[in-house]
Amino acid sequence: HHVQLSPEKLVQALCQADDVDAQMSQLVQLFELSESERRLRHLLVTLFQEVFSEFFPGCAILPFGSSVNGFDIHGCDLDLFLDLEKTKTFQASAKGPQGAQAEEGAGPDSDSEDSILSDIDLTTATVPEVLELVAAVLRKCVPGVHNVQVVHSARRPVVKFCHKDSGLLGDISINNRLALCNTRFLQLCTEADERVRPLVYALRYWAKQQALAGNPFGGGPLLNNYALTLLVLFFLQTRSPPALPTLAQLRELTGDKDQAIVDGWDCSFPQDVSQLEPSANTESLCSLLAEFFRVFGDHDFAGCVISLQEGRALPLPSFLLSEVGAKLKLGPFNVQDPFELSHNVAANVNEKIAQRFQHCCRDGAKYCRSLQYQRKSSKGKAWGLVRLFQPGVPEAGELGPDGLLITIPFMLMALSPGSRQQLCQARDFRRCWFDKVCAAITFVLKDVLKCSCMGPAGEPLGQEPTEQNGGEQPRSDERGSLAVSPAKKRPRVEGPAPEEEESVSWSCAVWHRVWMGRRRVRRQLRHLGSPQPDTEQEAGSLEVEEKVSEAIIQQEGDSLGAEPLLRFTACARVGGGQEDTRTLLYFTPAPQQGPLFQDFYHFLQGFLPRMVERYVGRAAWGRQ
Ligand code: ATP
Ligand code: MG
Structure with a gap:
């Protein structure tokens, strides 16, 4: 179980580094999962694999997202994909051509499989039906897991759960094979160039501090981490000389065994990083970060679509005429998924956030030109990344109806x-x-x-x-x-x-749950205590509210x-x-x-x- 890094420690560590490049490398070390955190995740995946195999023979539980894509941070969620392809085949063959064998075929030792698989036909079941089943298995058969909940409303419906001892939160999805591809693609990028991780960590944290990315409840108008990461990768593709290859270039390098079509999209790219040509780009992390801000401070996000496939921004008029262009949901911020080409990964971003992103980039670019960014302060003042990470506050209305x-x-x-x-x-x-x-x-x-x-x-x-x-x-x-x-x-x-x-x-x-049951406590206090009906003393005054909190804390007991x-x-x-x-x-x-x-x-x-x-x-x- 990991204690979150405090902002004070972060500032302290960064101020002590020698230069901005060192600060950025330091950032990765401070944020990335520790060995023991990784081990716990691995153990959980193994446990899930074991339990699910009992109920869904031949299934595979595959982690994706930030636990494995190279951009992990302490406490990030555990995204899991439950692959039921083999199970479907198994079920179909067990049933035989007319389903006639179903009854006779059931051997005594395959009882548990049959009992759950006979409830459902995986080839015809809907996603919500299968997810309910997955949730039932989690609730009943996986020790140490609680708060199991099916969330149907998301773009990708998932089963959410929490690992009790560690507090680790996780998602299981079943129709998200593309996420495995893009996870592997992000991973490959981190292997291809060691500057990718520090740069992405720095920009993710910056965007979080500026309240531009990382919506705590999912949804909402902020950029998500995946979209922001793609933006950084795109930026690296467009350097001169390029620091990363485009997906079109990667496809050229792909051998036969790595050819892959997933959900109809071409996801071919080399799985082995040694097949990539080393980049000729030698820019420092310090200057790459400054350049990121400069480039996107002036980028026309609404007027074009950022394509990692081609490594360039596609002008809207011609893009719209293409087959995928007609389907992609345009907005003020357009970032095309590297594989699912008709998907805008930033379609949720609203006008205000898009504008503020640009604004923050310009501020960032301006700051990066100052000596305060480039040189360590000898007087112990905030310098380099530290000032960039100081929190910004959004304007009223920027956060949408659910804004905090x-x-x-x-x-x-x-x-x-x-x-x-x-x-x-x-x-x-x-x-x-x-x-x-x-x-x-x-x-x-x-x-x-x-x-x-x-x-x-x-x-x-x-x-x-x-x-x-x-x-x-x-x-x-x-x-x-x-x-x-x-x-x-x-x-x-x-x-x-x-x-x-x-x-x-x-x-x-x-x-303490000081927000719960205040009215009741207020009433109790009025009965017990002060008889004087002084207006200043009546429920709602600061003093009374203080007492209400104290009473709630007392009632909760010392469960601290x-x-x-x-x-x-x-x-x-x-x-x-x-x-x-x-x-x-x-x-x-x-x-x-x-x-x-x-x-x-x-x-x-x-x-x-x-x-x-x-x-x-x-x-x-x-x-x-
Ligand atoms: P973190 O959990 O630290 O925010 P993450 O990369 O795990 O980072 P999630 O939001 O948990 O981000 O998403 C998990 C994975 O789901 C991503 O890595 C990506 O593969 C996929 N994904 C997330 N958001 C989108 C999106 N808008 N469009 C397409 N795929 C997405
Ligand atoms: Mg995640």
């Missing part, structure tokens, strides 16, 4: 619209307002909801809210464990910073595990427009805590703005 964004409105009830407008235009006022909201968020997360909060850089938060109301001001004692992300510290010396740079982040852990229930980062920033004083609070859950985090987030959507309003209203301006 809470907007805290600006509220000054006592002001006329005119003076309100005037105030909002004053920079200092907006800054002061933002600081108060941030202090309030800290208070609500730490004191009211009892989360533990840490900043990514481990730096203490500089701003204490001003105490104007004497003892009225709620206090947060362990303020030292809250921090501001270093990117977002305002450069006080150089004068006013651009507004977008103002943001504050929190790294939080939730140890070594690991929190949830981990997430919250990042607050001022809304975009000139007079926009809303605070946007963007949430990124740690990977793979889906449903539980969603519950918590839905609760926060209602709770947090209300509590912030109470805190700010009282601490800063008093109740009027």
Whole structure:
């Protein structure tokens, strides 16, 4: 079981490297699966193979995706393909031409196979039917696995499961043979050039930090890791001289035994990397990364289709006339699958994200031209990759209807619209307002909801809210464990910073289900305690809510595990427009805590703005 790498450790390790190339290699070492993590995955695959073979004779369980494609990171999911081709043949032959042999053929020692295979005819069964069967086998016969669930809605329906001891999450799919091919293709690319892994790891992490990729719940408008990886491979194909061959070139090199057609698509490429010609490209990792940003900062994503098959961007007009072009779903971001040519792997990306991707690339390119990127800081400042990895926050609306964004409105009830407008235009006022909201968020997360909060850089938060109301001001004692992300510290010396740079982040852990049953606890508390019906004391005040959390924690008992229930980062920033004083609070859950985090987030959507309003209203301006 692996503990996630903390952002502090990452920053520390990267700052100590000698140059950007070393930082990028370091990144792979920090993120990749350890030997023991790999062993566990291998053992699980073996266990699954054994169990499934009992029920589906001749089947094969084959891992694909990030566990095996060369881009693994700690805790990445385990994607499995259950190959039932041989089982189908077996079943068909057992039944004989008219199915007449079925009854007589059943020997006493093939009882278990028959009992489950006689329930279903694999050649005619639908995917959901087979998946339900797979789920039943998992539930009943695989020890140490729980939370088994069939997800029918995905583009590729899967059975999800969780390995209890390690917390490892996995998917089993049955109609996804192409994924085995593209997994092997990615693997081959990592074997062909040792720069591929560091570059992809760096860009995956960058994109995650910028909230451009890696949607925690799957779906949504963000780029997925597979699409982003293809984009990097395409970039390497288009260098001069090329750092990777195109698929068309690879096909030329393919021997007879490696010829493959899968689901009607030509998936031929050499399986053995020694059949590839070594690349003549000698660019450094440092310059490749900078070039990636430069190239895609100006790329017309909507106007063409990125083709790894040909290693060039295909202009839309002519592409649309082709047979596959007519079927491919176009969008603002078009990346053609290397094998399934009518599939746009980035079809889910929306306009806003596509634009922001471009914008972030331009920012990246600009930063990469600076000495701060190219040279190690002698004064211990963030340099190289570190600054590139400082989190960005998406705009409101970019995240789609399911986005994890809470907007805290600006509220000054006592002001006329005119003076309100005037105030909002004053920079200092907006800054002061933002600081108060941030202090309030800290208070609500730490004191009211009892989360533990840490900043990514481990730096203490500089701003204490001003105490104007004497003892009225709620206090947060362990303020030292809250921090501001270093990117977002305002450069006080150089004068006013651009507004977008103002943001504050929190790294939080939730140890108790403080979002559940609050109303009931609130009622109980009212019966037990304070008889005074003071409005300030009634349910919903900060103090009462603090007590409610305490009561829930007490009721839950000391079931405190070594690991929190949830981990997430919250990042607050001022809304975009000139007079926009809303605070946007963007949430990124740690990977793979889906449903539980969603519950918590839905609760926060209602709770947090209300509590912030109470805190700010009282601490800063008093109740009027
Ligand atoms: P990670 O799990 O770390 O995000 P991954 O490569 O395993 O990386 P998954 O989303 O788990 O990504 O997908 C597993 C595999 O499924 C991919 O490697 C790819 O083979 C296939 N796949 C994923 N998304 C797509 C897509 N949009 N189009 C086609 N194939 C996809
Ligand atoms: Mg995966």
